[in-house]
């Protein structure tokens with residue numbers, strides 16, 4: 001296959017082309033968000049049930065623990081507490097432990113910030129003041145770190161205890177616990193003792209040391225991709241099953257004692273410790289543009305709010321946007337932002353109206369809801385761009401959307417043979433965000449089924465190669481495709497609501513998938529202008545796709561190639577430049593079989609290999625079977 005490249009660019013490659021889509025889908029709590037204790041504040045649980053004690057276990061047969069609706073709650077937002085009941089005369093270590101999110105990763109000589117609130121139902125005599133011990137304990141019972149606190153005899157009001165725990169050694173597994181105990185025996189009140197506990201937390205060092213921040217290893221992995229934007233808070237998890245359980249920005253900002261948490265859309269409680277300000281600071285740290293969604297009246301249970309009933313939610317969206325970009329002098333949400341330490345507005349251009357309003361009953365009311373939101377939001381924020389989430393094929397929306405967020409989940413082969421999807425889209429001013437795409441199944445007749453029905457647990461090499469071919473289409477059509485992101489971004493290996501995910505993780509490991517490597521290769525070798533070249537075979541039998549871009553300032557050329565065939569592809573490149581470097585760099589992602597995946601057992605089975613290849617004004621390159629290659633060379 002000969003590829004002749006044009007010397008003049010046809011269009012720019014937008015800086016926003018490659019980014020990340022995020023929602024809490026076993027990805028925020030227990031993942032990107034740094035909190036190590038699961039169910040830390042007993043949010044949104046039914047008191048006096050076993051489920052309310054999720055991730056909490058007693059550490060002595062003598063004691064009992066129970067989650068109650070506290071008569072004197074820590075806060076209105078956090079009404080529940082854990083009551084430790086120690087019977088008279090009990091001896092030994094008496095208390096309870098948290099088992100984390102399928103473990104707690106601990107590293108020696110590292111500072112772990114523990115914190116809790118306690119209160120005594122009644123004062124006790126000074127002779128009986130119990131000692132509270134907090135310990136990091138390994139699977140075999142070894143104490144890795146300990147801190148003791150004298151409880152105050154008259155602490156009938158909520159009292160916070162904070163401590164830094166430093167493990168003396170790195171335990172052999174992540175099956176570690178944080179243990180809270182009170183020494184039994186003489187010091188325990190003769191009549192026994194009850195202690196109430198609330199908002200118990202353990203944080204490792206966070207990414208960039210941010211308070212209430214992100215888990216560093218996951219954050220560093222996402223930084224590697226250099227995503228240009230970050231879409232949040234969803235995805236389905238924006239929507240709620242009902243209006244009442246929608247994502248509400250105000251419940252996700254301010255002190256953790258003021259965040260009630262919510263029953264998320266993926267079957268578990270979101271602490272909302274990862275909230276709007278944390279998302280925005282995260283965008284700031286990774287130099288990503290926020291692509292922020294506002295709730296638009298539709299809930300996944302099928303209800304729509306329309307007409308005048310929508311007004312309070314439009315006001316809520318205006319407040320949410322003002323929290324991001326408003327002037328503290330004139331806007332209460334902006335003043336709240338300033339009071340939380342960020343007086344300057346955050347950059348914001350794109351606001352998404354809802355999520356996937358092409359499912360269920362949403363399309364029937366989206367035209368009206370879109371009109372209500374966009375009419376009002378445009379009046380208040382004329383500089384913002386709004387993205388529609390219904391299908392471009394309908395319903396007809398007014399005002400006409402400037403942007404649509406398209407989603408596609410398909411088979412690896414579908415992606416390998418649909419890289420021309422945007423070539424035939426009319427150029428009428430409308431531009432597109434390919435906000436969710438991924439090869440998720442080998443079964444085109446049941447894409448969203450179970451692994452037994454063809455669903456992929458992990459991205460495969462064939463997934464990544466197919467997705468790369470599809471992404472060539474983004475670059476060739478970057479005059480109308482301004483952003484794209486794989487979805488979902490993250491998934492907990494021990495508890496995922498969705499597979500495959502771009503990055504898998506468990507308590508102690510991060511697994512970079514084959515598709516992650518493609519996202520990283522494209523995002524870190526983007527170029528800023530597209531050079532037309534001979535077109536790949538756009539037919540269903542096409543197995544070779546490529547894209548040529550350039551950095552206009554340096555003249556550096558980037559040639560991306562995807563070969564989904566089971567045999568190598570001989571290529572000849574013809575470049576119309578005088579001083580093409582005689583040697584270029586080739587980063588090649590390939591493997592033994594298209595079915596290869598990176599898994600917890602073999603996290604680096606498939607990884608890019610960088611080599612130097614001969615290049616020049618005309619050079620040959622053989623793309624290995626089932627491979628993605630990024631060639632970079634200079635032209636001046």
Ligand SMILES: O=S(=O)(O)O[C@H]1C[C@H](O)[C@@H](O)[C@@H]1CO
Nearest residue numbers: 235236237355356436487488
């Ligand atoms: O069940 S789906 O609608 O396919 O869920 C998908 C689409 C939705 O936007 C996102 O939250 C989710 C996984 O990325």
